[in-house]
Amino acid sequence: KQEVTQIPAALSVPEGENLVLNCSFTDSAIYNLQWFRQDPGKGLTSLLLIQSSQREQTSGRLNASLDKSSGRSTLYIAASQPGDSATYLCAVRPTSGTYKYIFGTGTRLKVLA
Amino acid sequence: DTAVSQTPKYLVTQMGNDKSIKCEQNLGHDTMYWYKQDSKKFLKIMFSYNNKELIINETVPNRFSPKSPDKAHLNLHINSLELGDSAVYFCASSWGQGSSYNSPLHFGNGTRLTVT
Numbered sequence: 625k626q627e628v629t630q631i632p633a634a635l636s637v638p639e640g641e642n643l644v645l646n647c648s649f650t651d652s653a654i655y656n657l658q659w660f661r662q663d664p665g666k667g668l669t670s671l672l673l674i675q676s677s678q679r680e681q682t683s684g685r686l687n688a689s690l691d692k693s694s695g696r697s698t699l700y701i702a703a704s705q706p707g708d709s710a711t712y713l714c715a716v717r718p719t720s721g722t723y724k725y726i727f728g729t730g731t732r733l734k735v736l737a
Numbered sequence: 738d739t740a741v742s743q744t745p746k747y748l749v750t751q752m753g754n755d756k757s758i759k760c761e762q763n764l765g766h767d768t769m770y771w772y773k774q775d776s777k778k779f780l781k782i783m784f785s786y787n788n789k790e791l792i793i794n795e796t797v798p799n800r801f802s803p804k805s806p807d808k809a810h811l812n813l814h815i816n817s818l819e820l821g822d823s824a825v826y827f828c829a830s831s832w833g834q835g836s837s838y839n840s841p842l843h844f845g846n847g848t849r850l851t852v853t
Binding site: 655656658660662665666667668669670673675711713715717723724725726727729730732 | 741768770772777778779780781782785787792793795827829833838839841842843844845846847849
């Protein structure tokens with residue numbers, strides 16, 4: 625059974641720091657891994673999607689990496705800003721039972737001005 | 738141009754009542770989902786539909802009945818509401834088949850259900 629875990633559960637950093645959020649999954653049989661951002665009272669916004677054949681994806685100050693064999697992904701945020709404060713979730717799309725995405729437990733990030 | 742829209746945004750009701758949540762997507766996707774987010778922010782799949790057919794029913798009580806009149810709509814009806822049903826319910830959509838496995842998942846803004 626696929627399980628997805630995110631560490632740390634919560635993180636506070638001063639503005640300007642580079643930071644890394646971690647996501648681990650137990651079954652490497654996935655099509656892709658997707659990172660989302662959730663602001664309080666809002667839905668989830670897709671940030672980056674990494675296909676199983678890819679090693680990383682970049683969008684602006686965000687860089688996501690994927691090591692499928694070890695069941696790990698990281699989301700790197702460069703030069704963090706207060707506007708980056710949100711909950712970050714990762715989700716995997718398994719190759720068996722493709723009609724669902726399995727979500728991690730989330731990391732609550734607070735960037736202090 | 739909202740891609741995935743769900744209504745209502747907030748729903749406050751008493752135990753025992755029946756309520757519905759509606760969802761529509763204008764992305765042309767063939768697969769739609771209902772997810773439940775609990776108080777600890779954990780997201781768990783409830784149902785998924787592909788081309789109007791129920792594909793996943795993830796051990797959800799039969800008080801919850803999804804209905805998909807067409808590919809663009811997926812509604813959720815809940816009978817005999819209980820206190821434990823209080824949560825945020827999210828609708829989402831994506832492509833479900835073939836080379837589209839690697840298309841992103843898109844979410845609505847959620848419906849916060851409070852049962853008193």
